[in-house]
Amino acid sequence: MAKESALEYSKHVEILGNILLGLLSEALGLETDHLKNMDCSQGHRLHCHYYPACPEPELAIGTTKHSDAGFLTILLQNQIVSGLQVLYQDQWVDIQPVPGGLVINIGDLLQLVSNGKFRSNEHRAIATNIGPRISVACFFSGPVNGDKVYGPIEELISEENPAMYKEVVISEYVAKFFTTGLDDYRALDYYKV
Numbered sequence: 001m002a003k004e005s006a007l008e009y010s011k012h013v014e015i016l017g018n019i020l021l022g023l024l025s026e027a028l029g030l031e032t033d034h035l036k037n038m039d040c041s042q043g044h045r046l047h048c049h050y051y052p053a054c055p056e057p058e059l060a061i062g063t064t065k066h067s068d069a070g071f072l073t074i075l076l077q078n079q080i081v082s083g084l085q086v087l088y089q090d091q092w093v094d095i096q097p098v099p100g101g102l103v104i105n106i107g108d109l110l111q112l113v114s115n116g117k118f119r120s121n122e123h124r125a126i127a128t129n130i131g132p133r134i135s136v137a138c139f140f141s142g143p144v145n146g147d148k149v150y151g152p153i154e155e156l157i158s159e160e161n162p163a164m165y166k167e168v169v170i171s172e173y174v175a176k177f178f179t180t181g182l183d184d185y186r187a188l189d190y191y192k193v
């Protein structure tokens with residue numbers, strides 16, 4: 001992706017991210033700007049993945065099983081080669097690329113602040129003998145270098161719905177993510193009450 005198109009794409013995807021956070025806020029019964037005002041759309045960044053054709057796909061993996069650690073991910077897949085799979089009821093389900101379509105993943109931090117109302121999904125990218133496969137993930141991870149504290153949103157907590165997660169300092173949360181292997185790490189497990 002050329003620099004100009006990456007920057008242009010990044011601008012559009014930020015707008016889309018904020019629209020989605022607005023809809024998700026409303027779905028939680030909150031003001032449209034609630035999640036945006038919590039800085040959930042801050043610090044978005046693009047990760048480009050290039051998976052070459054693999055002669056022995058059964059011996060390899062593209063991206064190992066994980067859930068995205070931030071709030072929200074918008075994923076663009078190239079329109080020919082599939083490889084993305086989501087774990088659903090203990091089965092890996094193929095997410096076929098849809099021309100013009102984007103994949104939206106709920107991340108662990110959104111599960112945490114929504115007190116479990118939204119669920120992050122576990123996914124992976126398998127190796128295939130057709131390729132290359134290209135994907136561009138835009139992560140909305142929040143103000144990752146700061147000391148902002150995130151916990152379940154107060155309005156969503158009640159006697160019937162007690163907090164399911166502890167509060168986290170976002171920079172510590174991110175540091176933990178980057179010092180632990182993807183495979184054995186599920187951010188939320190560390191923060192359950």
Ligand SMILES: O=C(O)CCC(=O)C(=O)O
Pocket residue numbers: 047049063068075077083084123124125135137
């Ligand atoms: O390449 C893909 O489709 C998945 C990439 C991914 O899950 C990630 O970067 O978090």
Ligand SMILES: [Fe+2]
Pocket residue numbers: 066067068123
């Ligand atoms: Fe991911």
